[in-house]
Amino acid sequence: MIWTEEAEELLGAAPAFVRGQIREKTEAQARGAQRTEIDAAFVKSLQSGGRHPGDNFPPPRVTEDPIHGAFDRKYGVHAGMSGGSAVTENPADLFFQCLENTADTNAPAMAYLHVPFCCTRCLFCGFYAETTEPTAIASYTDAVVRDIELTGSVLRHTGRKLSAVYFGGGTPTDLQADELDKLIRTIRRELPLTDDCEITVEGRLYDFTDEKVSAALDAGANRFSFGVQSFDTKIRRMMGRILGREELIERLNRMVELGDPYNAAVVIDLIYALPGQREAEWVDSIDCGVNETGIHGLDLYQINLLPATPLMKKLHALPPMADLKQQADLFLAGRARMMEHGFDRLSIAHWGRDPRERNRYNLWNKRDVDCVPLGAGAGGRWSGCRFFQQSDVHRFSGSVAEKLKPVISASRNPACASVIAEATGQIEQRIIDIPVLEACAGRSLGKLLFPMLGEWKRAGLLEGEDPFRLTAAGEFWSVNLQKLMGLKLMKLAG
Numbered sequence: 267m268i269w270t271e272e273a274e275e276l277l278g279a280a281p282a283f284v285r286g287q288i289r290e291k292t293e294a295q296a297r298g299a300q301r302t303e304i305d306a307a308f309v310k311s312l313q314s315g316g317r318h319p320g321d322n323f324p325p326p327r328v329t330e331d332p333i334h335g336a337f338d339r340k341y342g343v344h345a346g347m348s349g350g351s352a353v354t355e356n357p358a359d360l361f362f363q364c365l366e367n368t369a370d371t372n373a374p375a376m377a378y379l380h381v382p383f384c385c386t387r388c389l390f391c392g393f394y395a396e397t398t399e400p401t402a403i404a405s406y407t408d409a410v411v412r413d414i415e416l417t418g419s420v421l422r423h424t425g426r427k428l429s430a431v432y433f434g435g436g437t438p439t440d441l442q443a444d445e446l447d448k449l450i451r452t453i454r455r456e457l458p459l460t461d462d463c464e465i466t467v468e469g470r471l472y473d474f475t476d477e478k479v480s481a482a483l484d485a486g487a488n489r490f491s492f493g494v495q496s497f498d499t500k501i502r503r504m505m506g507r508i509l510g511r512e513e514l515i516e517r518l519n520r521m522v523e524l525g526d527p528y529n530a531a532v533v534i535d536l537i538y539a540l541p542g543q544r545e546a547e548w549v550d551s552i553d554c555g556v557n558e559t560g561i562h563g564l565d566l567y568q569i570n571l572l573p574a575t576p577l578m579k580k581l582h583a584l585p586p587m588a589d590l591k592q593q594a595d596l597f598l599a600g601r602a603r604m605m606e607h608g609f610d611r612l613s614i615a616h617w618g619r620d621p622r623e624r625n626r627y628n629l630w631n632k633r634d635v636d637c638v639p640l641g642a643g644a645g646g647r648w649s650g651c652r653f654f655q656q657s658d659v660h661r662f663s664g665s666v667a668e669k670l671k672p673v674i675s676a677s678r679n680p681a682c683a684s685v686i687a688e689a690t691g692q693i694e695q696r697i698i699d700i701p702v703l704e705a706c707a708g709r710s711l712g713k714l715l716f717p718m719l720g721e722w723k724r725a726g727l728l729e730g731e732d733p734f735r736l737t738a739a740g741e742f743w744s745v746n747l748q749k750l751m752g753l754k755l756m757k758l759a760g
């Protein structure tokens with residue numbers, strides 16, 4: 267299948283972790299339409315159409331065993347809204363207009379800064395883009411400084427303040443100490459931040475030296491989020507991770523010690539349903555994180571099998587992965603274990619044991635809170651529009667050198683976007699609160715939603731009514747509920 271240069275550019279504007287999926291779906295659509303070439307018009311027609319004709323999202327069925335039988339498949343791993351319309355304006359001009367047209371200066375807002383480098387390649391990773399190369403990272407850091415300055419020159423005059431900044435990737439911890447220092451200090455100098463702004467550095471414990479940690483803390487970082495995935499050394503090595511169990515425990519405890527004087531939170535991700543992973547290992551990884559380290563938060567995720575990852579290509583040569591029913595059992599086992607450990611539930615996947623873990627960026631991200639994109643390949647949104655930045659590092663650097671904000675595509679959210687985002691955020695926090703949704707939509711929603719919510723109750727996915735609460739089965743199938751709710755609310759937009 268041939269992709270024209272403009273079509274490739276549009277694809278490059280999507281976040282790195284979904285690009286492979288979009289490429290596959292677009293090519294399948296093109297084959298269905300008997301095309302041999304994909305041009306920009308074809309990509310845009312799919313973007314504005316939102317759903318693909320082949321997509322089918324049946325409602326839950328009523329069974330005795332909802333966690334194993336309510337649906338045949340998950341409708342995605344993360345919830346996300348589709349269906350925005352492409353814009354005709356220059357996307358970078360539109361971005362600055364949106365910043366300037368901020369209606370509510372008290373509304374929460376945040377920033378996402380993308381670091382598209384990593385020195386390793388984990389089998390399951392869909393975020394990775396460029397191999398870490400010191401000169402390239404140094405010049406990328408300078409380019410991002412220019413991007414922050416460009417953005418700050420407008421944002422500072424809007425009266426809006428950012429309450430969360432997230433350094434994601436890739437692996438921001440692959441930056442050198444002076445680069446971390448430079449980026450965090452530039453953010454704090456150029457962007458209007460609240461006094462309690464959460465500043466997260468995401469990454470990997472390997473090669474995140476004391477010098478780097480101290481540089482990040484001194485510059486203003488107050489939260490570290492590490493992808494540990496598993497404490498089982500054998501499984502970790504199979505996935506391409508470098509550190510073993512003992513080194514991980516030691517580094518995590520050192521992180522907690524270094525961060526303590528700064529009241530910094532240290533949180534980790536663990537993944538279930540990795541190849542060869544069974545319940546005993548899964549629960550042991552949770553226990554290890556909770557009992558043997560001083561971490562403040564723990565996130566439990568199901569593995570996301572992305573089409574373009576090495577994991578998909580190597581599946582045949584790896585030990586079997588849990589099927590959907592076994593994944594449900596792993597989910598239940600993890601949930602029960604975290605309750606036994608007495609952690610607070612911050613959302614379906616996030617758990618905290620210390621008030622310093624606020625998880626602000628992740629919670630707000632689900633609610634589509636306005637977010638400034640910074641760095642190559644970053645996505646963001648502001649005042650009802652979505653924006654994607656140039657993902658090619660060289661073009662990104664060229665653009666900011668000419669003082670041009672490297673936003674290369676934008677779309678307008680449909681009218682119902684805010685109520686869909688509110689519903690998605692509520693489900694993420696295990697409730698459905700109709701009066702709050704109605705206040706957000708500015709109209710009554712009972713007729714539209716009650717029949718569907720009644721079905722979900724009968725299927726064992728919800729309980730109560732004021733508000734509705736997700737059952738354990740509802741939590742496991744939450745992404746399906748978010749999808750179905752989004753499609754239902756799309757009817758509001760006609």
Ligand code: SF4
Nearest residue numbers: 384386387388391436
């Ligand atoms: S360390 Fe993170 S960014 Fe790098 S390959 Fe592994 S999962 Fe991807």
